[in-house]
Amino acid sequence: MFTCDNLGVNGAGHLTFAGQDTAALAAEYGTPLYLMDEDRIRQCCRTYLRAMREHFPAGSAPLYAGKACAFGQLYRIMSEEGMGIDVVSCGEIHTAARAGFDLANAYFHGNCKTDADIAYAMDRGVGAFVVDGAEELDAIEAEAEKRGIRQAVLLRLTPGIDTHTYEAVNTGKVDSKFGSAIETGQAETLTAHALTLRHVDLAGFHCHIGSQVFAEDVFERAAAIMLEFIASVRKEHGYTARRLDLGGGYGVRYVADDPVLDIAAKIADVAKAVKDACARLDLPEPAILLEPGRSIVADAGLTLYTVGAVKHIPGYKSYVAIDGGMADNPRYALYRSRYTCLCANRMAEANELVCSVVGRCCESGDIIQEGVSLPGGIRRGDLVAVCTTGAYNYSMASNYNRLPRPPIVLLSGGKARVAVARESLDDLTRLDL
Ligand code: LLP
Secondary structure, X not given: OOOOOOEEEOOOOOEEEOOEEHHHHHHHHOOOEEEEEHHHHHHHHHHHHHHHHHXXXXXXXXXXXXXXXXXXXXXXXXXXXXXXXEEOOHHHXXXXXXXXXXXXXXXXXXXXXXXXXXXXXXXXXXXEEEEOOHXXXXXXXHHHHHHOOOEEEEEEEEOXXXXXXXXXXXXOXXXXXXXXXXXXXXXXXXXXXXXXXXXXXXXXEEOOOXXXXXXXXXXXXXXXXXXXXXXXXXXXXXXXXXXXXXXXXXXXXXXXXXXXXXXXXXXXXXXXXXXXXXXXXXXOOOEEEEXXXXXXXXXXXXXXXXXXXXXXXXXXXXXXXXXXXXXXXXXXXXXXXXXXEEEOOOOOOOOOEEEEEEOOOOOOOOEEEEEEEXXXXXXXXXXXXXXXXXXXXXXXXXXXXXXXXXXXXXXXXXXXXXXXXXXXXXXHHXXXX
């Protein structure tokens, strides 16, 4: 039943998360409530750090992709663990900086950075830019020249790999809106251009093939394609890339029939593919960067809701409506993403009601999950837990229907602390002039 070992049941028949009673947490902090298991986050970071240190050359590092979830205390955890970060906006840069994160270890992504974004990131000392195309490269050259610096960059390339994930999160294909394609020759043209720029220090190349990826060997294939490109650039231009960033994407377990990925073993497989390709191509091994987001925070998150209504439509279906929905978790509405839903205060009861768990927004598409099994007696006031919500829930939350965003409570070593406060009604009107 459980997708991660930080879930359990106590003697009261309540769901526990990170060893704590979720019903007690709901009573103390209210619902909807995002819980995050800090110990699990640190454990996931250490798995990446240890495996990358063991298998890849010096200078290799995991960069936490803050798009999965970003708030001050999370960046503090990343800093304490020695992770680098991938940032995609001035908002993420500002949040990380305010938390004391050393931005020299930040990589700035995005396919449409404005001149203002570029200037802001440079002024704050962001370590490297991951450049999407020629216009951005020229804008970086101009801003770096003004400051009299040489800005480290990676060029984002598309290796042309289809990961067979859902289209909306599949980015490594040739026709992607991201990066420059190797296949069309645009990657090479961009590289040649970068090498002519005096204020740009080309550190290497980047690719990101997709998200929630389980497919056997896609990272190995991407690494091989990227290294072949690096070898051809070395031959044509005498330039040898120092870093290769293979992006993020490892999948996590949302439901019991999703596989469990052994990240350390996956990293060892990628390392072997990198070594083999470098030996075959007679290349020095570049430092390898990975950008995990989901696999660092997803199963460290759980959302708690209170049931407001249970509606049975005889001969049709049953609904369990909760006090949150697509505003705090838009992933079913966007991607039909699967989730495990549990009745947190009735874990000892049989789940005999098949229902749709729906949100409170004024929209039929506001669904958290369909075909969920919950206790037959579930009623107003009961608690529904949605598991594995640590990635792309808080970060994609909105104030749709003028709903305040839930707080984030961090759980660690049996203690709980609020890391992000619940939005108030006044927060909602704060910017109204
Ligand atoms: N690096 C780059 C360049 C990315 O675009 C992404 C995710 C990552 C790293 C992190 O990938 P992860 O390890 O988290 O899979 N909102 C969607 C996911 C979009 C992913 C976008 N890019 C969802 O909720 O499933």
